[in-house]
Amino acid sequence: MMGISEKEFAMLARLARLEFDGERKQEFMSEFEEIINFANAVNNAVAGDTESIKDTGGDNVMFEELREDTVKESLPNEKITSGVTPVNGYFTVKRVVK
C-alpha cells in the first residue's frame, strides 16, 4: 500500500492553490491513497505482449499538416467585447499595477 505523506499532500495542495481544513484533509488524503494504489495496480499488472498494442494516448500531426499562414478575418471589436462594457475598445480589468 502506497500512501501520501503530509508533506507531499501540502505540496500538491499548494500547487493546486487549494486549502484544506483538518477533516477535509484526511478525507482527501485517503482518496488520494486509493488513486495511487489503483495506479500502482495498473503499473504492476502483467500485461503480456504490449508491443503490438497501438498507443491510444493521441495521434501525431506531421509538420506538413500544420495550418498554413493565411490571414482570415478577425471578429469585429463589438463582437469580441460584447460580454463586457468596453472603454474605447479595450477590456477593463481591476487595476493590476499600484
Next chain:
Amino acid sequence: MKYEMNCGLETHVELATETKIFCSCTTRFGGAPNTHCCPICTGQPGVLPFLNKKATEFAVRAGLAVGCKVNTVTHMDRKNYCYPDLPKAYQISQLDKPLSYGGFIELDSGKKIGITRIHIEEDAGKLVHERGNTFVDYNRGGVPLIEIVSEPDISSAAEAREYAEKLQLIMRYIGVSDCKMQEGSMRCDVNVSLCPAGSGKLGVRTEIKNMNSLSFMEKAIEYECERQAEILDEGGVIEQATLRFDEHTGETYVMRTKEDAQDYRYFPEPDILTVIIPEETVERIKSELPELPFDKMRRYTDELGINAKNARLMCRYKNLCLWFESALSYGASVKHSVNLITGVIFSFLSTEENKEKFDLNLTAAEFAKLVKYLDEGKITVSVAQSALLQMLQSGKCVNEFITEDVLLGTSDGELEKICQDAIAANPQAVADYVGGKEKAIFALYGFIKRATQGKADMNKVNNILSELLNK
C-alpha cells in the same frame, strides 16, 4: 570580496508570420484595440488551437542558424498563470521538448555563449495602465514567439549586449523577425547572479524582466551586480526574485519573489497533437539558410579585401549587402563601391531604419555603371559622389548626370601640359613650395582645376606635379 558575475539571457523574439500561432488572426502591429482577435486567441470555451506551420518552420530555422539540434518529435505544454493579459489563464508554451536545443553564439573575443534551448510559445495581450485603470488589448495575444534561453555564460554587461546584438542580427538575416526592441518584437529577461571569484559555483539569481533596450539592459545588469555585491559584502543573502528595471531611477525593484517551473504547474497541452518534423524537412530548412552575417563579414574581409570596420558596418544590413553584391556582379569594383556606399549612401539614408530597409530609388546596375566610370578613371571621386547623391534624390539613371562634358576628356599628355602651364604661371608659388612651404602647391591646384573645369583626376595631377617639381 571580489565576485564573478554569471548572467544568462532569455530572449523573446516575435516571429514575422502573417497570422498568430494558433489562429488565423493577423499579427499586424498596431490597429484599434481588440480588432485582431477571435474566439481562439481570446480563449473562449470549446475552441481548438491549430499550430501555424510557418511559425514552426521559423523556430526551426532560428535554431539551426545558431547551431542548435532540432527535436523532430515535439509537443506543446500549458504554463499556468493568472494575469489579465492572458485570457485563458495559461500560456501555451513548451517545457521538456523544445523545438531546438544546444547551440551557441560566438563573441568577438572567441568566447562562446551557449544556447540551452529555443522553444515556441504565444505572446500575451497588452495591458495599458492609465489614470488608475487597467485596459486590456488582446491584439498581441497569440502572436508567435520564440524564447531563446542562453546558458549563464555571460560575465559582463558588455558581453550581454554583444550577445543580444549578435542574436538580433542573425534573426534579422534569416528573416524570422524584424527584432525591433522599441516595438517589442525582441525583449530580454536577464538572469544575474554573483559568486566569489574563482569559486565556480552559481549564486542565487535574480531575473530582470522585459528589457526592451540594449543600453538599459546594460545599465540594469551593472546596477544589479552592484546591488548584489553590496548585500553579499554586508553578510546578507540574495533572495531569488523577479525584478523590474526603472529606466528613470536606473534601479531595479522586486516584482515578486521565488518563482520556479513548479509554480507554473506545467502539463502537456491536450488540445494540440504531438508534432513530427521529418528529417528531410529539417535538412530542407537548413539548406535554405542564407549566408549568416558573421560568415559574410569574414568573406568580405578575407576575399574582398574590405577593411574590418567597413565589413562590420555593411554586414549589419542584409539588404544593403545583397544590393552591393549585385553591383559587384555588374562589374563594379569593390573599393569604389564600398567607399561610395559608406560615404554617400549611408549619409543619404541617415537613420538605422532606412539603412535596415535599404529601399533605394537606384538599382544596383545603375550604381555599377557609375562605379565603372570611376574605376576607368573617366570621372573623379567628387564627381561620382555628387552624381550618386543626385541619382539617389531623383531616381534618374546615371547618364542624366554623367554627360559627355562631365567625363574626363583630358588625356595624360594634356594634363601634363596643363601642369607645366600652372608651374610657368605661378613662379612665386613654385619657389615657395621648393623652399619648403608645402601649402604653396594649392595655387597650382587652383590653376589646374580652373583649366580642367574641375574634371582633373587630382591623384594624377599630384603625381605629375611632384615629378615636374622634383626634376
